Amino acid sequence: MTARPAVFSKFRDAQAELERSGAVLFRDADGVESLIIRFPYAINYIHSYAEDSPFFLGLAEGRLRGSKCRKPKCGFVYATPRSHCMVCGAPTEWIDLPPKGRLHSWTTCHFGSEAFLKETPYNLGMVEFDGVGSLLLVRLKDAVESDLYVGMPVEARFDPNPKYSITDVWFVPSR
Amino acid sequence: MPARPKKSRARTHAPVRKPAPVSRSQGRKVYMVTGGVTKFAKAHPSMDFRLMVKRAYDxxxxxxxxxTADRIDGTRISYFSDHFTRQLKAASMVQDYLGMNPKGSIRLEWGGATGGECFxxxxxxxxxxxxxxCLGAGFETMSRVATWKGNEFIALASDTNFDFPLGGFYTGYYALMVIRHIYEYLRLGRFANVKDEREAQRLAIAEGSRIMSLVSVKNHLNALHNPYAQYPKRLTVDDxxxxxxxxxPLTREQICTMSDGAATVVLCTEERAKEFTDRPIRVIGVGTGTDTMRLADRPFGKVPLMPxxxxxxxxxLRYPGVHSFRxxxxxxIEAYRMAGITNPNSQLDFIELHDAYASSEIQTYEDLGLCKYGEGYSFVERGDPFxxxxxxxxxxxxxxxIPVNPSGGLIACGHPVxxxxxxxxxxxxxxLQGTVAKHFGDPALQLDHPKRGAIHSHAGTGSAVTVSILERGFR
Structure with missing residues (x-):
């Protein structure tokens, strides 16, 4: 039989032990006590862009690529690429999107999820391109809330140090 | 129903799908005989999800x-996010906490429409x-993480390749939608004659924001009489x-909050309903719809018409674009057809709809045919939903x-998904039972003998929506 670990003696001071562990004892209006602990949780996903990969590789080369349905009768053009056509189901091919577009809609986010709070305020824009049937959601830079409007001409900029994320491209007002 | 005009069959690039046909066999008549709700709160530290459901069930x-429990044949249990619960298969733990094993159960998850799917x-x-x-039970414990981490979890219900890394923020997505809604219907509507484009859009957004605030005032004020609501309060438009x-343009008071809470319903056959209550409520119509996960992929086609x-x-009108929820x-359309509703305004007495944002309440009036597309703002100003x-x-x-969200809706009651x-x-x-006074301890929200009502549950940017129609099943 092993000796009782010394650490157990600490439990004589339950309050000190609670504080040490970061736990709290919460008492509600009815006097019910609940023990609340911290439970850290972090994870690194092994995330494959899979069939979307050429889009993100393109951004690193300063190319903005959409996709076009291969079926001649359909030929739907997507600004946000997809490898199969949503209209007819046929495979698509990669195309280069026009360098300039217009704001279909926009907003300025003064908050965001935890990972993005430090970047606030940031602008989001949905960009429409001539001859393209769907939109692209992007960050808008070099503009503040009061500059933005539906129909505003915008153009793409690319991160010279790509992070292989949709944020490798952003749009700015066209000059 | 009038014949579909040939014109609408024309080929178009945008996918125009016929509404799903309603099955000729609608199965057995289904009645709701009881339900329960916990108070929705920012946090219920003294109850985990099992105990919350147990309270709503009891x-x-x-x-x-x-x-009694032995009369229940099985369950359908819903919760949205395993991230929030930090417990996978939490529905199994609800099932055994309620003592329902080994009866059959299925867990439902469909984003914000999770509860509607469960129903x-x-x-x-x-x-x-x-x-x-059948017992339907749903819950969410959103208090287990800080609000902005919670927003991150919710935003993981947007495309993680193309949408999430831009800010991971659902309020941002709904803001994009309402800016376009305001453009389509206010800029090109009551501000059509303003020559300067930017001035016209500025005026339209100010007008839209004011009208959205009327909706927020309505829902928060209704909730003053609902003891289950999380944020009942008297507000002014300026507040x-x-x-x-x-x-x-979305402000804090135009947006629902995160909540802890649970709710339960019991649905059964006509024969059983007679044994359980003399005030059964029949479910006369159900409908579901879907749309693309990415807002950017929404088509620009024609409006599927109501009768x-x-x-x-x-x-x-190029539809739905990013301004409306197809x-x-x-x-x-599916729920109304099944219920035989040809004009919702005259055939429904009230609607509880998914107002996660004041903007989406206005957009939803139009989707549900309470007014035409483009009339949502005037519908509020006229006062119809009050x-x-x-x-x-x-x-x-x-x-x-046609009162909308007489309970206070998500904006005031909370949204434990x-x-x-x-x-x-x-x-x-x-x-519909006429028992609001009994359950709320306050008669203020009880409508005068309502016969028929609709409930509407909605997932991320309108990627999935359920509508169910309930009707009084007694005289």
Whole structure:
């Protein structure tokens, strides 16, 4: 039989032990006590862009690529690429999107999820391109809330140090 | 139903799908006989999800001597996010906490529409003949993480390749939608004659923001009479407009909050319903619709019409774009058809709809055909969705025409995702039973003998929507 670990003696001071562990004892209006602990949780996903990969590789080369349905009768053009056509189901091919577009809609986010709070305020824009049937959601830079409007001409900029994320491209007002 | 005009069959690049046909065999008649809700709160540290559901379940069974656990054939259990719960298969733990094993159960998850899906899954279990009595139970414990981490979890329900890394923020997505909605219907509507484009858009957004604030005032004020609501309060339009800007133009008071809460319903056959209550409520219609996960992929096609609308109403409208919820329209069409509703305004007495944002309440009026597309803002100003006997602090000439969110909706009641759609069912059930005073301890929100009501549950940017129609099943 092993000796009782010394650490157990600490439990004589339950309050000190609670504080040490970061736990709290919460008492509600009815006097019910609940023990609340911290439970850290972090994870690194092994995330494959899979069939979307050429889009993100393109951004690193300063190319903005959409996709076009291969079926001649359909030929739907997507600004946000997809490898199969949503209209007819046929495979698509990669195309280069026009360098300039217009704001279909926009907003300025003064908050965001935890990972993005430090970047606030940031602008989001949905960009429409001539001859393209769907939109692209992007960050808008070099503009503040009061500059933005539906129909505003915008153009793409690319991160010279790509992070292989949709944020490798952003749009700015066209000059 | 009038024949579909040939013109609408024309080939178009945008996918135009016919609404799903309604099955000729609608199965057995399904009745709701009881329900229960916990108070929705920022946090319930003294109850985990099992105990919350147990409380809502005990409340539902209380006072119905014939409805005991052994009469329940099985369950449908819903919660949205394993991230929030930090417990996978939490529905199994609810099942065993309620002592339901080894009865059958299915867990439902469909984003924000999770609760609405759960209601319809319970409906289907009974309609199909698989069960005579089915318990639907839903919950969410969102207090386990900080608000902005919670926003991150919710935003993981957007495309993680293309959308999430831009800010991971659902309020941002709904802001994009309402800016376009305002552009389509206010800029090109009542501000069509303003020559300067940017000035016109600025005026239109100010007008839209003011009208959205009327909706926020309505829902928060209604909730003053609902003891289950998380944020009942008396607000003015200025209070709403001056609250913190979250994502332009949406302010804090125009957005629902995160909540802990649970809700339960019991659905059963006609035969069983007679044993359990003399005030059963029949489910006369169910509908669901879907749309693309990415807002950017939404098509620009034609409006699927309701029976009281005509193609010329929307000759120039490119639909849904990012301004409207096609899934809500599809769900409404299916549910109305099944329920035999040809004009929702005259055939529905109230609606509990998914107002996660004041903007989406206005967009949803149009989707559900309470007014035409483009008339949502005037619909609010006229007062149609307001309650008759409540002083909102501004004129509401047509108050009571078709009350929307008499309970206070998500904006004031809270939004514990997996419970929300079931909460709407319970509030609608009490309305139709005429038992609001008993359950709320306050008669103010009880409508005068409502016969028929709709509930509407909605997932991320309108990627999935359910509509269910409930009708009084007694004289």
């Amino acid at each position: 409340y539902a069974l209380k006072g119905i001597p014939n409805l 319809q899954a319970a409906y289907e279990a009974v309609a199909s003949g698989r069960m005579d009595v 709403v407009l001056n609250s913190e800007m979250i994502s332009y 009281h609308e005509r193609p010329r109403d929307y000759a120039d 899934a809500g329209r599809a769900a409404g 309650l008759k006997d409540i002083d909102y602090g501004f004129p509401v000439p047509r108050a009571g025409a 997996g419970a929300t759609g079931l909460m709407q069912a319970v509030f609608a059930f009490w309305q």
